[in-house]
Amino acid sequence: TSRSRPAHSAENDTALATPQIEVLRGPCEPAVMRGLSVGAAACTALIVSSVSLLLVDVPLGLGVLIGVPLLVLGIQAMSPLLTRRTSSQQAAVAETTALATDLVSGLRTLRGIGAQHNAAARYRHSSQDTLRATLRAASTNGLQDGVTTALSGLLLAAVAGVAGWFALHGRITIGELITVVGLAQFIAEPVGTLGYASQIFARARASAGRLAAVLSSPPQTVTGTSTAIDTTKPLLTLEGVSHGTLSSISLVLRPGESVGVLCYDPRDADALLNVVAGRAPEHTGTVLVGGTVLEELDVDLLRRTVLLERHETDLFEGTLRTNLLAESGLERVMTAAGAADLIEELDRPLADRGQALSGGQRQRLGLARALLAEPPLLVLHDPSTAVDAVTEESLAEGLAEERRGRTTLVLTSSPALLGKMGRVVVIDEGHVVAEGIHSELASSDVVYQEAVLR
Template identity: 75%
Template sequence: MEFTAGRVMRRAIGRHRGRMLAGCLVLALHQATEAAVPITIGIFVDRAVSSGRLEPLLWCVLMMFVLFAVLSNAWKAGARQVVRAIEYETHLLRLEISRRVLDPRGHQTGLRSGELLLIATSDAEKASLVLRAVSLGFAGSTALAVSSVALLLVDVPLGLGVMIGVPLLVLGIQTLSPLLTRRTSSQQEAVADTTALATDLVGGLRTLRGIGAQHNAAERYRRSSQQTLKATLRAASTNGLQDGVTTALSGLLLAAVAGVAGWFALNGRITIGELITVVGLAQFAAEPVGLLGYSGQVFAMSRASAARLASVLSSPFEIATGTSTAVDPAAPLLSLQDVSYKTLSSVELALQPGELVGVLCYDPRDADALLTVVAGRAASHEGRVLVGGAAVEELDIDLVRRSVLVEQHDTDLFEGTLRSNLLAGTSDPSGLERAVSAAAATDVIEAHADGLEHPLADRGRTLSGGQRQRLGLARALLAAPPVLVLHDPSTAVDAVTEELLAEGLAEVRGADGLATLVLTSSPALLGKMHRVLVVSDGAVVAEGRHAELAETDPAYQEAVLR
């Protein structure tokens, strides 16, 4: 679906039309009663004060009481409806952006994680403020309409002057909106860029300190922050200019209307009460004009954020998928037929149930390319990738993800407990102990007094690299996918633990009739595989058991037996 800033904003109004209608009407009632206050005071002066009678005075006091009661309650009720609509819309937009970013088909936004985070939070909130802009604009327009009608009833030239002057004033103020939108958009892009940079720097802080590059990184962040500051000041100066123009022009309009009304009162054309009404309405008109100016600012800011949201929601998927769920039980669980992608050239591979296959890539680029292909993230490749005998691009994406699980070398753990991290890939905890034991991670659990309930920090940063690797492997084993693809699952553990891990992996995956593909150069892991494929210069150049290859292939010996 193609999204634009206008579509995002119109949809926001449409899916909260009930609350928006109620909020706009009640806020309009608030503004109408505010406009009625100077009218009531004028009537009070002409009908009660001038005549000296008690009855009109009592009626005027009662009317003022009712007006202020309606005025205060209408604002609270209307604002409540609009705020609820804004919060619900913000929530929906955040969920939408999160679903789009986390979609397994990927996205081609070209944005970094920090930028996407800012769009999902700050921009979602600002785009929802179009609801506030609409409600305030409607309420302000209602107040000006009531004021203009009242002035027409008092004196037609005065009413016409306000009815003509106010729209011209509003149009003049709105000429600054395109500039405000551009500067607000530039500011939000600068903030997103700085946020993304900060996220990257925090994530790689240990590495930066290790190579002594923290000072260069800090200088880069300082320059980015200065650009953000300049963009923010430009947007703020435009906001201030619009506020100043609004205040100055509304003040001039007030002075003109009050001056003309005073002249008419001196000439007896209008009464003292009508003069009070005219001056009061002219003074009050500054408020709805200010509301219209403010709603214009909010609308401009909302449009800039909506454009950024639309760019993510409309971004094309990295890979194409189908809807088929039909697979052949007799076919290999995963097969690659004459696949060429990046550094790979005509790779053939087939995984049968219960089979453990190792892959040794002399060039790390070949391993990365192979992982991208089997994970279904290769946007364009030659040859065919089949899952259960069906082309992966024809299958439903959820079926592909359930069938093939790729556990990356850099394990991702989440804030929570050890238990919640291990159960993240399954709803069945019955095999938890077995999976932890097979991944040689029992000592990780037993090292903490609260065991599986031990809390983890974000990304599991309180654990060592080896502990994170083993927990990630245990989580993958517990998920029990038909095809499990592992990339160097033992690089951060010692030799004894690596041997235990290799034995546990072979026992669990082989016994359950599940296929496993391991990209590694570890002799302990390769020794447990049913067969090993050797990839050199992007092509499979040898295949056999680990022991056979270690005896007959010098290049294999050099890469593995180190």
Template identity: 80%
Template sequence: MRSGELLRRAVRRHRGRMVAGVLFMSLHQASEAAVPVAIGIFVDRAVSSGDIQPLLWCVLMMVVLFAVLSNAWKIGARQVVRAIEYETHLLRLEIAQRVLDPRGQRTGLRAGELLSIATSDAEKAAVVMRAVAIGFATSTALIVSSVSLLVVDVPLGLGVLIGVPLLVLGIQALSPLLTRRTSSQQEAVAQTTALATDLVGGLRTLRGIGAQHNAAERYRRSSQATLRATLRAASTNGLQDGVTTALSGLLLAAVAGVAGWFALNGRITIGELITVVGLAQFVAEPVGGLGWASQIYAMAKASAARLAGVLSAEPLVVSGTRTALDPTKPLLELNGVSYKTLSATDLTLKTGESVGVLCYDPRDADALLAVVTGRAPDLTGTVRIGGTAIDELDIDVVRGTVLLEQHDTDLFEGTLRSNLLVDSPSLDRVMTAAGAADLIDELDRPLADQGQALSGGQRQRLGLARALLAEPPVLVLHDPGTAVDAVTEELLAEGLADVRAGLTTLVLTSSPALLGKMDRVVVVADGVIVAEGLHAELAAADAAYQEAVLR
């Protein structure tokens, strides 16, 4: 999808409101153009004749004209604004859906940049409908004005008909520059937003290592770059406004001068002179409106390009279509898998088996997590779930079968209970098993974003409880006890073994308490499985293993 296609789609899917909005706004502009015509008729037919009856008719005509004018604008603008708001909402939903797609996306954008696109760019792209409505309405005003001028005097009308298109073309010459500078500005804003998001998320860490001043300096430089990009875009906007005002003023002066000369020579009446001067003055408004519509379109196109980049990004993982699993096959099986630091890895998890994995290198753990959860697009070898290759399975089946709970838990605003997602009869038992018994009486406690009022251990245990409540066929845990003390970690290990009895569990950890509860432990060194057995056996026979787990 390209920017133009996205903008055209925005107009198409709100065509009902857009048609109504364009018609009423065009009626408003036609009525505006009719005002100087009506005043000219007023002067020639009522004022100059001194007859009361034409005067009353002219007054009535003006009342009706202004009633139509004001109501047409109100109705038309309301329809266009509704279309803009609905489209903004739909675009934000699309971006959110794309970002949350379990297949991932190859945009390479950070969370803050995606947030900026979902908020600012979605809103700016949707205003293309305002540009369309203004473009049609102002074109209507120019057509009515030109026809009226042709009726009064053909040379005057032709002058406007030739001058206005030349004027519009001159204004449009600045649009590509405005689009480029607006795009650069929005990209700079997104990068600064991303940096701010990263800094806020890692503020505690920055303070802990004393790097907050360096981070602030980095943000200052990014903010200044954004300011410079914004000023460049604003200067181009100002240049276009100035050119539009100057050229429309020159056009007005030329038309008014010629019309005055014609009136002195008796070629046109006083009423027609008023009409011509009024129309020439009015023409500056729709011409300015076309310039403004051009600016809006340039801004919308720049934002639409960023939106289209996210919406059309290739997924990281290609989803299959198969949904059936073979219950007689192992739930999870890796055959000769190589990915990043992993090399020719074979690993099988049978139904009901709990397996611990100790990786001496954290990069091996990250690679293995990506493989077993279907987020490794360029691996070699085969990963099977229930006997079916993972790339042949529908992504929803993969997610419903294998659940990964990282040690850094994401929590959301609401309550502890709402973050658990499931309110089952076994809630107390699962909370106790996750070492979160101290939170059972606080489930309805309000929770700020990311659970800032909770300790790291509480957040981690709450995330583990949420994963256990989901009861996935295969639960993958990554260091579930890094933020708890040794006593709590022992309780957590016992609770995990109890709750997951009969279910398949894969735990990547170096915790002796957790590894001691596993049916078997697999040791990975330099991307290769180098040992396998019970925790006690490995701890007794392998010095490297002892050094890694015994604390």
């Protein structure tokens, strides 16, 4: 597992899948063990009861031994319907959760363009669909509970009735009749428990099926077969690459070089990142990694060679330390990433996605994780957008020192970061329009000045 987001990671897929996995994780993790435990307890109780009835009267015991499996089969007949409705409910919940996450993260933008009312209406409609799906699943649960209670009641009545008839004809004593009636009443509880276990397994099957569908989704990129690169050649070479808004871009990153890229249009930056990450199969031109065509590289080798860290960092439930996935060098990279203030909080518990952290803290932790991975080529996208100017300056100095002698590509408009790069490439309207040192460009190019000096 990579310490940070790999070059070929599907960020968009992750954003969609994460709410679904969160919805599924709750039912899946404890459900099987809970279902097995209560099911085993119920079966044990039924076996003991049946043996006791066999000791009292063989036909009564055999009746229970035959009747209970038939009753369970009757209960199980409703499981496929419950599984389908539970799966539909989980899909609706996942969709609504993803929509709510998007709305919360983009609320400021929605307000800026006056679209918050349309977004709220969309969420309201999705929430109502989820409510209807939940009610359908709940009604099926209730129906199964009713069927279980009715069937167990019929079994109890049948056992008690036969036992009473046997007592009237002297086949069993009054004491044995009382024993049989007591056991029949006792049997109702484990039968109901088996119905509950059936519901647990039905929900677990629905969750497992959806989780399997997520995990078995086809990869966005077909892996190549080349398992080696030439480290003496440039780690990244773009030759006449066109994709999205990019048009015939050429760029070479020599070993150990740090290059900043300033894109006046954010769409150019997104297109360039997709090309470097191998997520632009329809691009034209040639992309080489260590002298090998990117599409021919084995995906594992590509992930070890190129690490792409976007400014939106994924954090997971646990602690800061478990998210960094390392023990040595933590203090050094945390300081380099401008996150020295978090060193004393490495064992601080984190909620899912690090929601208790500020945007700047999440961003700096993501950068620290990327630095810990020490990839041959590190690609960063706006690593300082959520930090203040003082922290940004410290981060720029730490990044330059930590990555000294290793190839680094930074897409940013930060003057602090661009000033630490050995070379700056400027892209406008899909073309490379300028190249040089930050200080030279800032003093000679008016458009560049307006874009970076603030």
